[in-house]
Amino acid sequence: MKNILAIQSHVVFGHAGNSAAEFPMRRMGANVWPLNTVQFSNHTQYGHWTGTVMPAEHLSDIVKGIANIDRLKTCDAVLSGYLGSAEQGEQILQIVRQVKAANPDAWYFCDPVMGHPEKGCIVAPGVAEFHCKAALPASDIIAPNLLELEMLSGGSVANVEEAVTASRKLIAQGPKIVLVKHLARAGRRSDRFEMLLVTAQEAWHISRPLVDFGVRQPVGVGDLTSGLLLVNLLKGEALKPALEHITAAVYEVMLKTHEMGEYELQLVAAQDLLVQPQHHFAAERL
Ligand SMILES: Nc1ncnc2c1ncn2[C@@H]1O[C@H](COP(=O)(O)OP(=O)(O)O)[C@@H](O)[C@H]1O
Ligand SMILES: Cc1ncc(COP(=O)(O)O)c(C=O)c1O
Numbered sequence: 696m697k698n699i700l701a702i703q704s705h706v707v708f709g710h711a712g713n714s715a716a717e718f719p720m721r722r723m724g725a726n727v728w729p730l731n732t733v734q735f736s737n738h739t740q741y742g743h744w745t746g747t748v749m750p751a752e753h754l755s756d757i758v759k760g761i762a763n764i765d766r767l768k769t770c771d772a773v774l775s776g777y778l779g780s781a782e783q784g785e786q787i788l789q790i791v792r793q794v795k796a797a798n799p800d801a802w803y804f805c806d807p808v809m810g811h812p813e814k815g816c817i818v819a820p821g822v823a824e825f826h827c828k829a830a831l832p833a834s835d836i837i838a839p840n841l842l843e844l845e846m847l848s849g850g851s852v853a854n855v856e857e858a859v860t861a862s863r864k865l866i867a868q869g870p871k872i873v874l875v876k877h878l879a880r881a882g883r884r885s886d887r888f889e890m891l892l893v894t895a896q897e898a899w900h901i902s903r904p905l906v907d908f909g910v911r912q913p914v915g916v917g918d919l920t921s922g923l924l925l926v927n928l929l930k931g932e933a934l935k936p937a938l939e940h941i942t943a944a945v946y947e948v949m950l951k952t953h954e955m956g957e958y959e960l961q962l963v964a965a966q967d968l969l970v971q972p973q974h975h976f977a978a979e980r981l
């Protein structure tokens with residue numbers, strides 16, 4: 696079994712951060728150690744929420760406890776996502792160093808959640824800068840959406856070719872794998888949801904149909920996508936089948952959510968489809 700220390704948000708109602716990724720990662724066969732950066736009532740795209748941002752030291756305190764029972768060496772990957780403060784970022788990098796000292800084969804998978812004010816994804820000040828300056832060079836795998844890719848690479852990205860070039864710019868600074876989770880306006884077609892998986896040698900493009908949710912798009916899709924990719928790669932899947940699986944798995948969740956007329960991702964209802972999707976989308980090598 697692979698063990699993932701998952702450091703991101705927790706929402707009590709609904710699905711975002713660990714509340715979107717923890718169950719699917721377990722359902723895919725990985726052990727998850729959820730370490731929550733915040734505990735909120737609900738995700739921020741409702742416009743208001745209650746709850747607490749964990750003090751930055753809380754993160755290292757918990758990891759110290761795991762080190763004290765000598766289990767840190769069994770950690771195969773650190774996954775980070777939505778942070779409650781920029782100070783938490785510094786603690787996470789310290790934790791990554793500590794995990795890698797205990798297990799030199801462990802990976803750091805960074806989902807650089809930077810916020811999206813127009814969509815209502817609210818992130819604390821300094822978090823975007825933390826991802827650009829500190830998390831990017833420390834990561835082994837990074838999974839930006841289009842806006843995050845532009846912020847990380849320091850330039851605009853208008854099409855697939857530019858997205859590959861921007862991803863390789865990131866690779867030159869640290870990570871070995873870049874997942875562009877949503878090509879959005881830089882994609883080939885506006886009626887499809889497209890992603891890219893890029894390494895120094897390879898680039899894969901994939902697309903799935905858009906499900907019509909109107910203006911109320913489900914949240915937590917990125918967190919689900921990142922978690923599923925990490926599990927696939929930890930299981931030793933090659934890039935192409937890993938990308939194909941996560942594309943179909945997330946599509947099944949979107950379809951189920953739409954079919955049930957819900958706003959929150961229907962992860963429990965779609966759990967079997969998530970592991971064995973009925974749809975298949977073929978990735979194309981660029
Ligand atoms: N098949 C699909 N049909 C319609 N919308 C989708 C589909 N897959 C993902 N989405 C939506 O696309 C958006 C992706 O958000 P974006 O900010 O680009 O990435 P991330 O979730 O990583 O932050 C989300 O609003 C999500 O609900
Ligand atoms: C608490 C929380 N965590 C995580 C996210 C990230 O969600 P997504 O996967 O859609 O980027 C959000 C987005 O609003 C959020 O409010």
Ligand SMILES: [Mg+2]
Pocket residue numbers: 808840917918
């Ligand atoms: Mg995101």
